Amino acid sequence: MSKSFIAILSAALILIAAQAAVAIEIKEVTSGKGIKAWLVEDHTNPIITVNIAFRGGSALDPVGKEGLANLISATLDEGAGDIKSQEFQQKLEDLAISLSFNSRLDSFSGSMRTLKKNQVTAFNLLRLALTKPRFDSEPVERIRSQIIANIRRQSENPRRIARRTLFTKLFPGHPYGRPSNGTEESVQIIKLADLRFFVAQRFARDNLVVSVVGDITAADLKQQLDQTFGALPEKASPWDVPEISPDDKKQTIVVDKAIPQSIITFAQPGIKRDHPDFFPAYVMNYVLGGGGFESRLYEEVREKRGLAYSAYSYLAPLDHAGIIIGGAGTANARTGETVKVLRDEWSKMNKSGLTQTELKDAKTYLTGSYPLRFSSSGRIARMITAIQLEKLGLSYIKKRNGYIEAVTLEDVNRVAAKLLDPAKITMVIVGQPKGVTSTPQ
């Protein structure tokens, strides 16, 4: 048996993944009142999935009231209109409607999922949550205590400490450097008036994007859009988050915690999503530390040396800054060695770039695996919301693999040479690492 396998598997190696088509069609629907939504109609199952987002997120929390957007995301579904908290939750539960909200640095999002037969009620609950949240004191205080408990729980989580410290160092004095879920103190002093003010200022039609997937027609959706979002104010209050270049002074910060495994997290300046070099950088990162079991970091840190369970890197493009983040977790005694390998790989990519084979393999993976992202309604809805937020256009999904294919070895190596720089890495290590020198603060 094994002989025939050799032949077959070698054949598999040289196959170029066919451009498996993404079999979804997105329609842009505009309601009578001019509210737009992207719709992927699918009548296979009697399910409707809705994803919405408002531009502007936790980066807009007032100084000293960090965690405001996060607190709102957890209280919008705790009573709205005439329906009080427990009654609201019971309605969701009884009709098996899921409704949840989430704040990120640059956006505030919501998702709703319902069975077709409960469509009208579901959209109505979404409308009430967005336009008439009650913010009664019992649920707000309850949720506030849950958030504070969670902040306490996370305050000793090494990964969270590492990330928090990293962002503080990268973005000093900028909203991105503040804790987006807040601190015990900041969450404590947020007032009901702050919640109401935020909703009035931030939820509007001009910063809203809507994505709908499932068992609903365009005509039906138009009605729902007006009914659900028609009462939102036309314009959100203007906001300004300054552009920022992340700190690049090559710091290493050790946060001493008595744990057996050191958590290493690091970052250096990167590029934003709208940068013309985004795709070359994306392909480069796949080879460096983005590919699951194929990346160089995985190969060098885990596969060859057994230094860590995971070693990774990724591009983190924010609206007002770009960064490249990397990390690994290793026994305290082996931290020095692991850090050296990570830095060496960074340098190597910077100096030599990719090989032609690596580029080819990266492209076949990145293009061939794109359809896998469309495996459920929820994933499709989230993805087309992100495409709308980034203003990539209705035809992006069809064009995207072409952008990857267009990346040349010259492009990607030019970007690696320009972008990656071990001397610009800010590194945070949580644990009791050996073989690491921290920068005097």
Added chain:
Amino acid sequence: MNYFKKAVVKQAALTAVLFLTAPQFVQAGVFNPETFTLKNGMQVVVISNHRAPIVRHMVWYKVGAADEPRGKSGIAHFFEHLMFKKTKTLKSGEFSKIVARNGGRDNAFTSHDYTGYHQSISVDRLETVMKLEADRMRNLIFEDNQIEPERQVVLEERRSRTDNSPGAKLGEQMNAAMFLNYPYHDPVIGWEHEIRGLTKADLKKFYDKWYRPNNAILVVAGDITAKQLRPLAEKIYGVIPAGKPSKRLRTEEPPHNAAIRVTLRDRRVRQPSIRRRYLAPSLQFGESKHVYPLEVLAQVFGGGTTSTLYRSLVVKQNLAVSAGAFYDGDNMGPSSFGFFASPRPGVSIEDLEAALDKEITLLLENGVTASNVARAKNTMLAEAIYARDSVGGGARVIGSALAAGQTIADVEEWPERIGKVTAEQLNQAAKAVLIEKNSITGLLLPKKRNGS
């Protein structure tokens, strides 16, 4: 990124599956799979879902951490890592590289009851991953220079999942204390000293005993039908010779005679919590008639923000920031019915535990109302329709059920069986299970200061 995303903490992992399992409303069946068996005994299941031209291909082995020889804890999981290494035809790591070059993703996971390997890929590349998976079923090569670095990776995985986290360490201690003799006693990832002691001969023996087509199940979900899959399955998997059947011998759990308390104190705990678990039946262990009533009970009493427990401890009494119940009857071996809660600031863990005990007593004395049971059932049954939405979801649910010794009917008839559950059955199940001597209470607490 991780080889086994699910299952190191069995209980936590399977709670999630419970909801996925949740099948549909009135029409028969949940995923409506097709199934057939190859000549060598390998079962094949196909779940058609044509929303995208992709498939999830999974091979499940009916072996998990609870089937390990004594003293060899962690071998099932360690071995799972080695499946990505060298074979007679492939270099180490090449498996995943080939999958990636074909635009696919792959991973694997290990639980107490099963081990699974899976790839998601464009349907026109299905044959390629089938050949790869069939290859490593029998052609793995064991070499020290593969095993030793991977042992370090597994130890790092253990540090990352367990040793770095006080909550995970408490969970591990509770499992070990709770299961007196049943092999769920040992953690899936293994005890550190036993991971260090596993030898090449142990691993080879494990492979030869369990990695056989007659101990495996092929599940393919996505843009394919049984008619299309059958010839491929026969050609690729059907030709692998069957091995000597291996029986899963598991030591039995004796009756419990004393309630157990486990307390973990750690300087790093800033938010205390309590967990309580009662030894409970599963579909294949003990009084299985209680399984479906217990699933509904977990929903009524502790499933979310409208449940009895949340309403009382979190909303009305202001004692807790979180409170809930969990149960999963899909284990091969004994299961547990559990509760969790975490106090609001200023509330002592003693007061919270007393309040939890009172709620349990009230449940036993007063029972549940028929209307609450009807509501909970309705919510659970709606989850069934949602479960059919994703391309690969059904593969996971059906694969785990079959690999743990259940039948397709157990999954497909789930809505019907849940639909028949009555309030009276819930009350009987609660009385049969919530017995103090069968309980374990775990406390996660901050370290006491010196002198106190």
